[in-house]
Amino acid sequence: MMTNSTGDLRSAGVVQVLDVGCGVASFSAYLLPLDIRTMSFAPKDGHENQIQFALERGIGAMISVLATKQLPYPENSFEMVHCSRCRVDWHENDGILLKEVDRLLRPNGYFVYSAPPAYRKDKDFPVIWEKLVNITTTMCWKLIAKHVQTAIWVKPEDESCRQKNVDMNLLSICESNDNISPSWKIPLMNCVKLNKDKSNIQKLPSRSDRLSFYSKSLEIIGVAPERFEKNNQFWKNQVHKYWSFLHVEKTSIRNVMDMNANYGGFAAALSSDPVWIMNIVPYTMMNTLPVIYDRGLLGSYHDWCEPFSTYPRSYDLLHAFHLFSHYKRRKEDCLLEDIMLEMDRIIRPQGFIIIRDENDTLSRIINLAPKFLWDVTTHMLENEESGTDQVLFCRKKFWAIV
Structure with missing residues (x-):
């Protein structure tokens, strides 16, 4: 029609x-x-x-x-x-x-x-x-x-x-x-x-070309083409290393959420894999969701001090990039434990959670993870400033009340 x-x-x-x-x-x-x-x-x-x-x-x-x-x-x-x-x-x-x-x-x-x-x-x-x-x-x-x-x-x-x-x-x-x-x-x-x-009003290219296309929405928020390209390359490298550390077949992961998606580089790097990605932009951060949509990706605004609108056990992989530190100042109504509890709700048993954040935040998560029955391993990976970051790879245990 x-x-x-x-x-x-x-x-x-x-x-x-x-x-x-x-x-x-x-x-x-x-x-x-x-x-x-x-x-x-x-x-x-x-x-x-x-x-x-x-x-x-x-x-x-x-x-x-x-x-x-x-x-x-x-x-x-x-x-x-x-x-x-x-x-x-x-x-x-x-x-x-x-x-x-x-x-x-x-x-x-x-x-x-x-x-x-x-x-x-x-x-x-x-x-x-x-x-x-x-x-x-x-x-x-x-x-x-x-x-x-x-x-x-x-x-x-x-x-x-x-x-x-x-x-x-x-x-x-x-x-x-x-x-x-x-x-x-x-x-x-x-x-x-x-x-x-x-x-x-910019005419956008086909979806395959949109992933790396420098859109008007990037220019509006002050992101230079060089910075955008560097971010894309960074996430391509990181995703390659993520897969090597997870030790699973790619077909075992389907539903993925990037809890702080920024420009959508993580999702773009996964575009050739058999997954779909829900890109979340916290509403209190820079409004980059138009950038994500201009790249042919999907996502939503959210406040991680509240539950996300989905059922329990919906996702196979959660990615939290400098998410917890953003909510530090909202101590009264938004504790680190509250966000971890919501993550535990929406991740499936045997699902993975990848966390990158400040060192003191990661230390707290490592201490709290056993209470959520998460197994945690740590790896050192390169960051965007060519230094190294500690990255947590958590896996939710499969458990049952008997």
């Missing part, structure tokens, strides 16, 4: 997809052979536990809900947002949830909607469809296809239509021009943002 039956989603320029109300993530599984990365999310369902099933399939997913707060992803991050019977009332509250989709979509990005209002003529479905059409028309989305049970809109690149609707008081423009602040616990806004500065 998007390619006139002449290709697949790759030929439509789709690299990253947000799957809303993803179920067991079958759509994401279908896209994997196409090298299209999907961030799948759904609410916690006490009866079905769909996200847990998706994670057991080795598919990137997290528990989340589209309700009153912005999703923890940066703006202009996805080429497609997908909703297949996702149980979201897009037509309610003046389309505020669709405006959140607009925030997340890149220019020329697609909103794919497959639900009864798109094809059924009974009950109140025609009324809902009319509201959807009115809202999307006001936002200047173009309905490019409506076939069988699916409708597809495209977000415009040219802002002249939106500006006209703003002048006619049909549409509200978001006042904030802040591209730096992370979307963490920010209330939904009933407005859209105009990309008036075309220089900030």
Whole structure:
């Protein structure tokens, strides 16, 4: 429908997809052979536990809900947002949830909607469809296809239509021009943002080239090309050494989380391995998540003083690079033990945890690890300043209450 039956989603320029109300993530599984990365999310369902099933399939997913707060992803991050019977009332509250989709979509990005209002003529479905059409028309989305049970809109690149609707008081423009602040616990806004500065909208290459591409988002946060390239090379070397120290087959590790992802160099170095990586950027650190998405990778904002939105025993490998020292000053509500406890919750039995941090922090972790039933070995590895760092390789024991 998007390619006139002449290709697949790759030929439509789709690299990253947000799957809303993803179920067991079958759509994401279908896209994997196409090298299209999907961030799948759904609410916690006490009866079905769909996200847990998706994670057991080795598919990137997290528990989340589209309700009153912005999703923890940066703006202009996805080429497609997908909703297949996702149980979201897009037509309610003046389309505020669709405006959140607009925030997340890149220019020329697609909103794919497959639900009864798109094809059924009974009950109140025609009324809902009319509201959807009115809202999307006001936002200047173009309905490019409506076939069988699916409708597809495209977000415009040219802002002249939106500006006209703003002048006619049909549409509200978001006042904030802040591209730096992370979307963490920010209330939904009933407005859209105009990309008036075309220089900030960069046409990105194919996914394979994005991994090492120096993007506009790196320039915005002041990272020079030389520093970016040095960081990439550093993580390629480190990942090679990590595998040699783990002494496991690469196929035994699938679900990986980088708890402090920085520019996404760790994930990029793993791109040729059979893993997927959840890149986390703590919201109190430099906002590098747009960089990660511009590299064709996926991730989320988070605060490690709180639980992460996933089920227990979800990940095979956790990587914590100078994470604990960042939270030192929040002693009252965020102890080192609290973060370790959350790591223990989300790591699987026999899973690995790699920790790099300040020496006094590592000493405390070594002392606490036996209480969590973690086995710990230490290795010395080169750091980015050509010195050496102590690195902890922890493994959670498999244990049972008998």
